[in-house]
Amino acid sequence: MSRAEMPPLETDLRLAVLRPLLEKNAVNKAELTLALSVDLPLDAQVQIADPGGVPGRPAQPVLVSHTSLKAKPLNTPEGRALLLHAIAHIELNAIDLALDVVWRFCGMPEAFYRDWVRIAKEEAKHFLLIQKHLVSMGFDYGQFPAHNSLWDMAERTKGDILARIGLVPRTMEARGLDASPGVKNKLVSAGDMAAGRILDIILEEEIGHVAAGNRWYRHVCQARGLDPVATYRELIQTYDAPKLKSPYNLEARRLAGFEEEELNYLAANGL
Ligand SMILES: [Fe+2]
Numbered sequence: 001m002s003r004a005e006m007p008p009l010e011t012d013l014r015l016a017v018l019r020p021l022l023e024k025n026a027v028n029k030a031e032l033t034l035a036l037s038v039d040l041p042l043d044a045q046v047q048i049a050d051p052g053g054v055p056g057r058p059a060q061p062v063l064v065s066h067t068s069l070k071a072k073p074l075n076t077p078e079g080r081a082l083l084l085h086a087i088a089h090i091e092l093n094a095i096d097l098a099l100d101v102v103w104r105f106c107g108m109p110e111a112f113y114r115d116w117v118r119i120a121k122e123e124a125k126h127f128l129l130i131q132k133h134l135v136s137m138g139f140d141y142g143q144f145p146a147h148n149s150l151w152d153m154a155e156r157t158k159g160d161i162l163a164r165i166g167l168v169p170r171t172m173e174a175r176g177l178d179a180s181p182g183v184k185n186k187l188v189s190a191g192d193m194a195a196g197r198i199l200d201i202i203l204e205e206e207i208g209h210v211a212a213g214n215r216w217y218r219h220v221c222q223a224r225g226l227d228p229v230a231t232y233r234e235l236i237q238t239y240d241a242p243k244l245k246s247p248y249n250l251e252a253r254r255l256a257g258f259e260e261e262e263l264n265y266l267a268a269n270g271l
């Protein structure tokens with residue numbers, strides 16, 4: 001379907017996500033996402049043509065390589081702002097990632113699309129919580145450089161829903177579960193209690209996102225007759241996913257529905 005042939009965005013949930021996804025301004029993107037109605041009707045079967053410009057991104061922050069980003073001591077406001085800026089950037093990417101699966105991949109059950117729109121709205125909330133906190137500290141989203149490794153993985157996996165779900169929610173977002181307690185400790189130790197409270201909200205909701213990733217990953221594995229554990233190892237290698245590092249947040253991972261077999265493998269081998 002070309003863009004000119006599309007029905008109005010408001011009449012179909014899978015089309016409606018394109019508006020926030022293509023929006024360039026970060027705060028507007030978050031607010032447009034929060035305004036999406038999860039209950040819109042949707043056509044799960046239609047293959048929606050790439051509208052171009054996915055995802056809309058602001059001119060700032062400048063995107064640089066992962067390795068050129070340098071942390072600063074957290075006992076300075078700038079050091080804390082740098083860390084919070086990196087989290088805001090992850091949340092902005094997470095909005096786009098959740099919206100992207102909704103238009104891009106057809107043929108999934110209706111509940112799949114509604115799950116990811118709900119998740120996109122939680123990501124929008126996370127982004128705004130951090131962005132407003134940055135503003136309260138005298139900083140803002142966009143003023144420091146950021147990296148693009150989350151969207152790189154989205155690009156690499158755009159041809160296969162199994163790879164996308166396997167490697168984005170249940171790998172990259174699950175890494176967020178592992179990292180969260182340490183990041184929260186650092187911010188709280190530096191005296192930023194408000195950031196600590198925000199990270200508690202984010203962690204709780206992120207467990208739900210990873211759980212949705214696990215649920216839909218298993219759904220697609222089952223539909224294709226694939227073993228979820230062996231297939232995951234293959235996906236990691238085929239798509240050159242970033243290595244996971246201990247310590248793992250096993251409690252959060254269990255809550256998010258990882259099987260003991262997967263957690264044991266993780267503990268024994270890393271990935
Ligand atoms: Fe989030």
Ligand SMILES: [Fe+2]
Binds near residue numbers: 094123173205206
């Ligand atoms: Fe998330």
